[in-house]
Amino acid sequence: MAERRKVGNLLALAVLAALVEKSMHPYEMATFLKARGKDEDMPIKWGSLYTVVANLAKHGLVEAVESGRQGGRPERTVYRVTEAGRAELADWTRELVATPEREYPRFKAGLSVLGGLGPDEAAELLRRRLEALERGLAEQRAALDAQRAAVPRLFLLESEYELTMREAEAGWTRRLLADLTGGSFPDLDEWRRFHESGGV
């Protein structure tokens, strides 16, 4: 296949996107990306920033442009995105948007081992999840509405998307819970018996 991405960490995507707007030194990227709230969109670990920038440089996607020092502060290296970097950013974006990838949410892993617990505990856990989910939803909805006035929709797509997905999850959980407590879940007794005998 088309050889794997030179730098796979999504933090690299954020860095490229930032450098397209303006050249920066790493620490500035961090504040810039935090201000933009990009760390809400991707699993960003700031400890990886310098490694990632170095890797981008190694592969010619960014390049050092200036390396001055101000006062006695540690030296700062300002980076600029290269043509190859722009191309990589565009290509990567295309891939991320056009190609749905198999995702592995942790909840799915949890569901797949849920049988090990009893049905009553399972229901209780789902209730807890649903509550947390609904609290979060209220917050997200409020935050989105607040931003709608100030920010163009283009920059709210991620939040819109996440909100929609969370709503779907809450809906599914609510239905499952109803089946479980309403008794319309099949083989409930078998599950309970199996667990009470094989369990702890």
Add this chain to the structure above:
Amino acid sequence: MAERRKVGNLLALAVLAALVEKSMHPYEMATFLKARGKDEDMPIKWGSLYTVVANLAKHGLVEAVESGRQGGRPERTVYRVTEAGRAELADWTRELVATPEREYPRFKAGLSVLGGLGPDEAAELLRRRLEALERGLAEQRAALDAQRAAVPRLFLLESEYELTMREAEAGWTRRLLADLTGGSFPDLDEWRRFHESGGV
């Protein structure tokens, strides 16, 4: 905070769940888990299996029970789950089910840098995603229906959940696409102009 999980890799969760059913040696776990299709539920890399089992052993969650050889084959070490292992499995399951965690689907990352592309290309990419999504949905629905007859619902929850989420994603994408092509997306012209001037 309650100190991080001893072994964090989700493959460890699958291994624990397998060993609760019966003691096994690592290679057998792999075939067992593949047969159960657990690699659909979690991002499992088989290259990590031996590392993960060793780590579980190191932390006392599983223990070696027998280490014989059959014929001239390489030595096989059979592992059994310990009491601590059972407890960890139950606790981990509870956490995964009851606590919604902030997830970072790659599509979200893609959306967050979509502005870098023009609106026309964006629409085209979304169209491609939607098509792929719908193809996948048809398959998943068929597979689920086929299993409904043979497998208790308890073991189909992960698939049900995933199906629901994918449907929600397809729905959102479809609506966004309609807004984009129907002209009801705000600031479309600004976006286009910005891109045509600042772009390549």
Add this chain to the structure above:
DNA sequence: GGCCGTATACTCGTGGGCGAGTAAGGGGTG
């Protein structure tokens, strides 16, 4: 009966990710 492909069963090296550590300037306060 010899050959080959596939299943069995691991081993190992590298490379990246990430947390924790470091160190100097600035500015506010008593």
Add this chain to the structure above:
DNA sequence: CACCCCTTACTCGCCCACGAGTATACGGCC
């Protein structure tokens, strides 16, 4: 004017994940 803490700006080193490699045996086919 001395102290201290927060911000700026990185550096380092461990550890784990994972891909690629290895080695034997069994079964089937010609």
